[in-house]
Amino acid sequence: MALQPVADLFNHGDRGGCHVAFGGDGFSFRTTTTYRKGDEVKICYGRHGGDFLLVEYGFVMAENCWDEALLDKLVLQRLNMSQKERLEDAGFLGKYVLDRDTVCHRTQVALRLLCCKVGEWMRFVNGSDDGHRSQGAVDALLLELLRECVVAVDSAIERVRRLKAGEQLQKDMLIGRWEQIRQLVNARIESLERETRT
Structure with a gap:
């Protein structure tokens, strides 16, 4: 460049x-x-999320319509080796993203592997099943994962606060980014909880 x-x-x-x-x-x-x-x-x-803007350009935006959070760690720790291989073979291992509105299709595929029988999962992957029947189970699992994510975010913020290295401005920026991720996750949690009540 x-x-x-x-x-x-x-x-x-x-x-x-x-x-x-x-x-x-x-x-x-x-x-x-x-x-x-x-x-x-x-x-x-x-069209960059907050992580990209922080790493590549060195800033965090207060509002970003393209913001997203990566859910790989939370999803992958739930999968056994066989499930990971199945996802890899289907082209759906990793890159699980939550944006301002929902989770991506890749996340839906991975969570269905944890909630459905393999045949139903394969029909969803190849497009012959819209996943409507299994959506409740997927949403319940997603809600559980997102609540875990909030705990992980709070823990990360606390670790940043305790850092001895770096300038306060750098720590504040990292904390701000983690708070944005928490906000994304909390918004989706609230949305799922509303859908569950109706």
Whole structure:
């Protein structure tokens, strides 16, 4: 990658604020909304979750419509070796993600392997079963995993607070990121609990 004069001065906004194009004449920036004098014009660096923005760019956003949390550790620890091999063969081992609305299809596949008989699971994987019949069991397991996730997040925040290394600003940023993850997880827990009551 190379530095682009002026372009590198734009901060990131999850929804952008201007359209960026690159062609033979160079970069062009066109605003996508009306700005008042003194307003900051932002560009979107891409559809990135908070972890990516923290690691690649060194910041955490208060609001990020593309935010997500990785659930691999929680899901994978529930699977035995045979189940992991089955998921690997089907192309669904790992990359289990919770975003602002729901968990990804990959997560649904993995959780169904823990809740369903193999035949029903295979029909879901190949698309001949929509998974409606097993969704209640999947949601119950997901709720259990997400509650475990909240405990893990709280533990991670406490470990960061006790760190002797690093600057306070760095610790605050890490704690802020963990709190965002907790917020994502809690929102999904609340949604699942509401669905269960209805």
